[in-house]
Amino acid sequence: MSIDLSQFFEVFFEESFEGLDAMEAELLNLVPGEEDSETINTIFRAAHSIKGGSGTFGFDSVAEFTHVLETLLDEVREGKRTLTTELVNLLLKSVDCLRALLSALQAEQALDLSESIELRKQFEKILALDDTPSTQANTITDTVVEVNTYQIDFKPHHHLFKTGNEPLYMISELAELGDLEIVAFHSEVPDITDLSADDCFLSWRFFLNTDKPEQAISEIFEWVEDDADITIALCGGLFSDDEQPKQSKEAQTIESSKVNTSVSKNTAPEVKAAINAKVSAPATAVESTSIRVGIDKVDSLINMVGELVITQAMLSQLGEQEITEATLASLQEGLAQLAHNTRDLQENVMRIRMLPISFVFSRFPRLVRDISQKLNKQVELKLIGEQTELDKTVMEKISDPMVHLVRNSLDHGLETVEQRIASGKDPVGIVTLNAFHQGGNIVIEIMDDGQGLNTQKIKQKAITNRLINETDELSDNEINELIFMPGFSTADEVSDLSGRGVGMDVVRRNIQSLNGSVEVTSASGVGSTFTIRLPLTLAILDGQLVRVAKHTYIIPLISIVESLQIDITKVSRVGKDLDVLRLRDEYIPILRLYQIFNHQDAIETLDKTLLVVVESDNQKIGLLVDDLLSQQQVVIKSLEANYQKVDGVSGATILGDGRVSLIVDISGLIKLSGLRKPGSQELIVESQANLEAS
Amino acid sequence: MSALSSELDHNLVLENVQGVKQFLTFIMAEEEYGVDILTVQEIRSWEEITAIPNAPDYVKGVINLRGTIVPILDLRLRFGLPYIEYGGLTVVIVVKVECAQQSKIMGMAVDAVSDVYSIMEQDAKMVPSFTESDNSEFVAGLVNVGEKMVALLDLKKAMDI
Numbered sequence: 101m102s103i104d105l106s107q108f109f110e111v112f113f114e115e116s117f118e119g120l121d122a123m124e125a126e127l128l129n130l131v132p133g134e135e136d137s138e139t140i141n142t143i144f145r146a147a148h149s150i151k152g153g154s155g156t157f158g159f160d161s162v163a164e165f166t167h168v169l170e171t172l173l174d175e176v177r178e179g180k181r182t183l184t185t186e187l188v189n190l191l192l193k194s195v196d197c198l199r200a201l202l203s204a205l206q207a208e209q210a211l212d213l214s215e216s217i218e219l220r221k222q223f224e225k226i227l228a229l230d231d232t233p234s235t236q237a238n239t240i241t242d243t244v245v246e247v248n249t250y251q252i253d254f255k256p257h258h259h260l261f262k263t264g265n266e267p268l269y270m271i272s273e274l275a276e277l278g279d280l281e282i283v284a285f286h287s288e289v290p291d292i293t294d295l296s297a298d299d300c301f302l303s304w305r306f307f308l309n310t311d312k313p314e315q316a317i318s319e320i321f322e323w324v325e326d327d328a329d330i331t332i333a334l335c336g337g338l339f340s341d342d343e344q345p346k347q348s349k350e351a352q353t354i355e356s357s358k359v360n361t362s363v364s365k366n367t368a369p370e371v372k373a374a375i376n377a378k379v380s381a382p383a384t385a386v387e388s389t390s391i392r393v394g395i396d397k398v399d400s401l402i403n404m405v406g407e408l409v410i411t412q413a414m415l416s417q418l419g420e421q422e423i424t425e426a427t428l429a430s431l432q433e434g435l436a437q438l439a440h441n442t443r444d445l446q447e448n449v450m451r452i453r454m455l456p457i458s459f460v461f462s463r464f465p466r467l468v469r470d471i472s473q474k475l476n477k478q479v480e481l482k483l484i485g486e487q488t489e490l491d492k493t494v495m496e497k498i499s500d501p502m503v504h505l506v507r508n509s510l511d512h513g514l515e516t517v518e519q520r521i522a523s524g525k526d527p528v529g530i531v532t533l534n535a536f537h538q539g540g541n542i543v544i545e546i547m548d549d550g551q552g553l554n555t556q557k558i559k560q561k562a563i564t565n566r567l568i569n570e571t572d573e574l575s576d577n578e579i580n581e582l583i584f585m586p587g588f589s590t591a592d593e594v595s596d597l598s599g600r601g602v603g604m605d606v607v608r609r610n611i612q613s614l615n616g617s618v619e620v621t622s623a624s625g626v627g628s629t630f631t632i633r634l635p636l637t638l639a640i641l642d643g644q645l646v647r648v649a650k651h652t653y654i655i656p657l658i659s660i661v662e663s664l665q666i667d668i669t670k671v672s673r674v675g676k677d678l679d680v681l682r683l684r685d686e687y688i689p690i691l692r693l694y695q696i697f698n699h700q701d702a703i704e705t706l707d708k709t710l711l712v713v714v715e716s717d718n719q720k721i722g723l724l725v726d727d728l729l730s731q732q733q734v735v736i737k738s739l740e741a742n743y744q745k746v747d748g749v750s751g752a753t754i755l756g757d758g759r760v761s762l763i764v765d766i767s768g769l770i771k772l773s774g775l776r777k778p779g780s781q782e783l784i785v786e787s788q789a790n791l792e793a794s
Numbered sequence: 795m796s797a798l799s800s801e802l803d804h805n806l807v808l809e810n811v812q813g814v815k816q817f818l819t820f821i822m823a824e825e826e827y828g829v830d831i832l833t834v835q836e837i838r839s840w841e842e843i844t845a846i847p848n849a850p851d852y853v854k855g856v857i858n859l860r861g862t863i864v865p866i867l868d869l870r871l872r873f874g875l876p877y878i879e880y881g882g883l884t885v886v887i888v889v890k891v892e893c894a895q896q897s898k899i900m901g902m903a904v905d906a907v908s909d910v911y912s913i914m915e916q917d918a919k920m921v922p923s924f925t926e927s928d929n930s931e932f933v934a935g936l937v938n939v940g941e942k943m944v945a946l947l948d949l950k951k952a953m954d955i
Contacts, residue, residue, distance in 0.1 A: 746847065
């Protein structure tokens with residue numbers, strides 16, 4: 101009987117990635133010289149389970165590599181070796197290496213073993229170099245006493261068979277170690293009438309002549325430690341007293357490791373596994389297509405579906421009756437209940453996709469550590485609001501922009517230690533990641549207490565890059581906004597961290613594609629804060645329903661600045677057919693939705709009609725609509741699934757009466773209308789010319 | 795009665811023969827057209843529709859088909875035939891079109907549905923290539939059913955927008 105092991109691969113990979121994450125987190129917590137045994141144990145256990153799993157599944161390269169790692173950790177655990185910073189660095193590197201190996205295995209790609217071999221050599225060198233006298237002494241005693249006779253008492257608990265263990269295999273394994281004499285005790289075997297075939301009533305005493313160390317024997321019984329009483333002793337009265345306690349201690353650690361894995365299973369950073377795969381192996385694109393959901397969420401869903409079924413039964417019963425005053429009342433009641441059930445169900449289904457943002461945050465301690473070492477800066481990372489939940493899809497897409505922002509903060513924001521001391525600051529810079537809910541949005545702040553944005557430098561750069569004119573008067577905020585322009589970078593030198601000028605505009609574009617926004621505030625010498633605002637989910641949108649001719653459109657509420665009635669005296673016509681409204685100190689171009697969308701029979705005059713002022717890409721435009729209808733949450737449906745992309749429309753939704761309504765895409769609309777930002781036309785031409793020249 | 799049952803039998807027998815396909819036919823401007831019945835999802839009556847901005851005239855808009863957004867084409871306009879007001883007989887045939895590795899659900903508005911025929915595939919004749927009309931490219935073949943001629947639709951081309 102052979103079992104197809106491949107069905108367990110996915111679980112193995114998931115758990116291994118979890119283990120690696122745990123290792124990484126604990127390694128980062130370690131302060132060299134004062135390591136705490138629990139931390140070391142956690143790291144050791146993770147390495148041990150990966151070794152065990154990969155061995156079982158035949159991933160030998162991983163198993164061999166982890167074995168060396170484990171040996172080293174074991175020595176640390178037993179206090180034979182102290183962890184130095186170099187060793188921690190090496191261990192972190194090996195975590196990366198293992199991750200790369202596992203991702204490659206998961207994606208069924210060829211393994212790149214060069215790094216693992218290199219690391220293994222380093223480990224083996226360390227192990228060989230510092231082979232402490234005590235271990236050597238051990239090996240000496242082992243070799244001096246060439247052949248030993250061990251007495252092994254093996255008394256399995258009754259349930260041994262139920263755990264899937266077969267004593268016969270262990271006995272034959274023992275026999276392989278040397279000459280084996282076996283005495284079986286059958287005194288406990290009950291009467292045939294009481295005998296249960298599933299229970300083990302036998303116990304054994306073995307006398308083993310072997311040149312192998314005691315460890316080889318205990319390894320055989322490793323799997324049944326919890327299910328049997330085992331004593332291993334040297335014959336001839338040399339009972340090693342410390343053996344028993346050690347055994348039980350080991351059993352304890354094994355038990356606690358079991359608990360540990362089951363706990364980590366519940367919190368399941370599957371998303372992270374995907375992210376990690378991306379980081380460590382750029383070639384692999386293992387997208388996680390599954391999601392782990394807490395059992396409580398599933399239970400509450402089942403409850404709600406149950407309620408829904410009851411309501412449905414009630415309603416269908418009512419439907420069969422004759423309609424009277426009484427049934428009408430209960431019908432209305434039932435419908436209200438149905439509405440309630442549906443809303444609850446919707447909220448709960450949405451909750452399933454929600455994961456705490458700690459899945460994204462947890463990758464930053466490592467990132468910050470690595471970068472700060474590279475840059476020779478001292479940085480403390482503070483994480484706030486890790487339990488804030490957001491949609492899985494949003495989370496997957498937000499992590500790259502966040503990495504970019506954090507890197508920027510470390511590279512450009514924070515000063516070097518000397519600079520910080522010179523300006524009277526704590527030499528340790530602080531980067532804070534803060535996440536919280538605000539309205540229907542999640543807000544993520546990335547704060548540093550560095551030097552802040554250098555407005556002079558930015559302005560100078562913008563002028564040399566011809567993003568602005570020398571004569572332009574800009575407020576500090578407007579200058580800060582410039583860093584989000586394409587092709588902008590103030591870094592004097594191009595480092596591998598940042599400075600290639602393909603940064604912030606991509607960050608902003610990525611965030612905007614999630615219907616979010618990013619802003620920066622900065623104070624010179626105090627620090628800068630990047631604020632990312634995102635909708636909690638991509639599936640639902642707060643919309644303002646508007647009427648254009650006889651069509652209903654939806655404008656995303658997040659992009660609406662204000663809605664107003666046009667005062668005709670403030671409208672002036674620019675050029676051939678562009679109307680502009682003077683609103684306070686701004687000029688807002690008026691777009692006639694019916695014209696852009698090619699609909700007939702709308703109101704043509706501007707007087708007393710409604711204008712919805714919307715903003716996108718820092719540009720305000722006014723949309724002329726015939727009427728403002730209600731505001732409501734709408735579920736976004738794809739138009740592209742069965743049709744194709746429509747310019748100026750981001751999707752569709754189904755309204756309460758079953759009709760389809762289209763959702764207006766503001767930035768698409770601006771493109772469609774042919775409006776440009778003031779002065780931006782020549783800019784585009786010039787930057788293109790620059791590109792060609794370079 | 796017996797004629798009908800024999801025809802049914804004939805259909806049943808034919809169904810088991812290799813190369814026989816069933817076609818749903820519909821009427822447009824007095825002509826009969828056929829689509830492979832396996833692509834047909836459902837037949838609906840004409841209903842209120844949401845227009846799509848800047849779409850070609852033959853794309854009438856989208857409807858809500860049990861939670862899915864489905865575009866509706868007016869096949870008359872697609873074929874360059876004169877537009878007529880939608881009436882009680884106007885139906886929307888919802889079909890599944892396989893294009894570029896994905897299948898799309900689309901609807902086509904036609905004058906009326908007609909019948910279901912079993913047709914041997916090899917009976918279909920090529921469309922004469924010298925025809926001047928625009929819509930010949932949407933027709934995969936012509937078949938005679940009794941006295942009538944049925945144009946078999948090339949769904950992929952007709953619904954490619």
